[in-house]
Amino acid sequence: MSQSVLKRNRETLRKLVVVALLMFGFGYALVPLYEKICEVTGINQVVKPDTVVNTQVDKSRTIVMEFDANARGDIAWELIPRERKRTVHPGELVHVVFDLKNTTDVSVQAQAIPSFGPQRAGLHVKKLECFCFTQQEIRAGESRELPVVLVVEPTIPQDVHTVTLSYTMFEVGGTQEPKTAMRPTGGNG
């Protein structure tokens, strides 16, 4: 092959390798991109305090807030909302309490992840104070009250009447992960 063709080939090779590397990077770039999109659309809630833009109470509308909680992993603990349901007005400051009980004999490091149903409501429910902002250490046998302060913003779409706020509590770096990691899709006999 002539030198000029070889040179062109190397040039094409170089460009294509760069494209391949960029696309590998793009796979990873999808991670923050996805988080950003979720944040903007309210799918997943970032675990940090929100600032409220508008606290004008809109007495003409009522929203049913439902509260739900899950504690994951193979450990004996419970997370329970003290009340299941509250009817609120947009703009109103809402205080709710979740009860966490660790019935094991070890202390547990825990992180709660909030989630909303319907997801788009998450964009309009602002958490001013939440136990999900920090990790919680719950000592063996301890019971603890976990407060949440939130505001449903008046910007919430007109067709949303019920909003569920659900927390899932995970053990941080706990026994749960290795346990599930080693459980095979075992035999059935």
Next chain:
Amino acid sequence: MRLKAFSRLLFLATAMLMAGLASAEYQLNLKPAKTALGEAVYDLHTLVMIIITVIFIGVFGFMFYAIFKHRKSVGHQAAHFHENTTVEIVWTVIPVFILIGLAWPATKALLEMRDTSAPDMTIKVTGYQWKWGYEYLDDDVKFYSSLATPRDQIQGDAEKGEHYLLEVDKPLVVPVGKKVRILTTANDVLHAWYVPELAVKQDAIPGFIRDTWFQAEETGTFRGQCAELCGKEHGFMPIVVNVVSEDDYKIWVAEQKSAGGAAAYDPGKTYSVAELTSAGEAVYKAHCVACHQPNGSGMPPTFPALTGGMISTGPIANHLDIVLNGSKKNPMMAAFGAQLSDMEIAAVVTYERNALGNSLGDSLQPGEVAAARK
């Protein structure tokens, strides 16, 4: 010409197959829906099938005409055209209009499907490996629902029942004509809650909730399955929904509250071995049988045998501990403390010690389980 004879045979076979399908009542289409939304989906599917069939017949009508008429063996000479701008524009633009015609009803149905606002009641559905957990957020009822088909039917040792693999120990019960909102989440891996006749399929994702809804228009029993691969027992976690009248629903809720299922127990009472053993059988079938097997033989070494097992015939305190908190040594043994009530744990431990070929004669009282939880 062997091929000719062969193709005639093929034609005959196809005709017979078609006739067979038509005579025996085979399910060849979506199941008739039991919700208004399901009907919209059914109609949308019918519409798209009609469009497809018409285009299919049109296009392949041309093709088969060409195959029979424009072949060399009948002396057809090839033409030489290889483009025609008008025709090419026409067959690009017409499909666009057809698609717009399809997109309209599809959009309408989709917006309806995703409108979870203003429900009459909300049920949280949690996927577990491998059962479903149901929690009625408005009525404070909570239970697990797992496969009720006996293992010997699956292994082929017994005749398969009518609802083989589509039967559960405790079905979901909902009132007819009410908008039921379903919140899904999962405990371990992805699952999907799928009931064809209610036109519902929603993934269950650990750590997050998702919502969907249905409003059944007639009473009856509707069956579905987990639709997202979730490990070995993925095919064995069915869903049964009983749609009942509103009155029946109220009665059912009241029953749940008074009985509290197997969870309730009388703290003053000492239960006999026989009582606990018989209560424990159901718990064992729902939670333990997949790994430890119906006869307690397990699948050593991963899933040890309970018959004559070290723990199931050893000190009862150790037995209770491993059921409550899981095994420290064998990660396959999960902790059931969070899933089972005191009564259920007492019952299943007693069952394992006095059935499955064991007969230790000792028993565990629900009060002792409560004490062990601290």
Next chain:
Amino acid sequence: MEAVHEHDHSHDHPTGLMRWVTTTNHKDIGTMYLWFSFAMFMVGGVMALIIRTELFQPGLQVVQPEFFNQMTTLHGLIMVFGAIMPAFVGFANWQIPMMIGAPDMAFPRMNNWSFWLLPPAGTLLVLSMFVPGGSAGVGWTMYAPLTVQQGMGMDLVIFAVHILGMSSIMGSINIVTTILNLRAPGMTMMKMPLFVWTWLITAYLLIAAMPVLAGAVTMTLTDRHFGTHFFNAAGGGDPVLFQHIFWFFGHPEVYIIAIPAFGVISQVIPAFSRKPLFGYASMVYATASIAILSFLVWAHHMYTVGMPVEAQLYYMFATMLIAVPTGVKVFNWVATMWKGSMTFETPMLFAIGFLFLFTLGGFTGLVLALTPVDVQLHDTYYVVAHFHYVMVAGALFSAFAGVYFWLPKWIGKMYDETLGKWHFWLSIIFFNLTFFVQHFLGLAGMPRRIPDYSLQFADFNMISSIGAFGFGLSQLLFLYILIKAIRSGEKAPEKPWDGADTLEWTHLPTPAPYHSFETPPTVK
């Protein structure tokens, strides 16, 4: 280009096994790709038959559920990455240099490496069944967090995917460079045979999509072993993110498989219609727009994960749009046949079979594009039927058409035409017997990836299993036809197909010499 014939090959090739290990000849490498792909096709086929045996009747008879899950996983991975993709890379190696008048691929040494990565990767996939805990039982889509629960087999599968991806990327870079830089004088882009065009577009798709898959499985690996939480909600990740990354690769992957198949069909149909391809330019544009659209529709595989409704609407509309360029292609093929002078040798039969059944698979794709309908059919056998119409009746039939079409050029001998026709009719009958009834199963609500099912599904599953065995056995006939042709086939005429008009038929003798176009031809 005066010095192209100074090609630095040595004429003293090693013989025996070492010839194949060290070869840099595009024809040798093409041959190895094709045989490797056939071997993997057999391995994946045996797995499919294990699946269909278990599903022959309700109840667990033959295998246990976890092994069943491993079979569905490996069957999918092996067929997609081990059989179909290498088969078309094999065609690319044999045909592209001959069709554009080039002496070989642009990077012959890299060509050798990209093939020799495949056998270790295939071995890893098969080996993963024999490590403790068995292979991965997660489906070829490898959704998190089930992947975190798997044993060592999962890691082997991940490594295999890495290696396969590496091989694909290297092969694609080679193909793009060859097509861009080594065309004979006068062979302008818009004069290239459509097969070359489709491979150029496919190679770009591969270079863009495979690294994303590599990223996804790498994240899975670090989530499993190195404490990252990309897909774990407990650490701030999200399992759904995996699906987005996977399908960002996965949807283009569908077209990576389908587009070269379109290319083969676009060579075969004109040749046997004795008439030029209808709408060449619009074929090129349609292929390119399908490729671009394929990067914009990935989440239509995820209608049930609970995306915002706006996103669902977007993905539905974008997906429906793909029907337009796909329709253009089908219309063009039929218009090519129209008023031709057709004969129906085996390659043409497979091409017509492709056209008919691939279109059927395309139509069910349109059904699945409609979100509300897909919510009913997602993860059921309807989807299984749909993608087998696209992958088997589409890609595989096209590969058969290509083999029968080019075999005389490759080996200088003819295959047995009667047996070839038998192969076609058996394949198409048993294919439909296997997969057509699966539409009914899916409509009635049978989920995919289950080892056992309720009694309502029994009859169609039995029919499907019978069809699968028939289909599998028919492929042994294909092997026999190949061996017979290679050993004792009749000598092929210089130009066995009247209508074939690309360079390898018009400018090269049959069989094609080991080194071809060392002096480039001039294309008018």
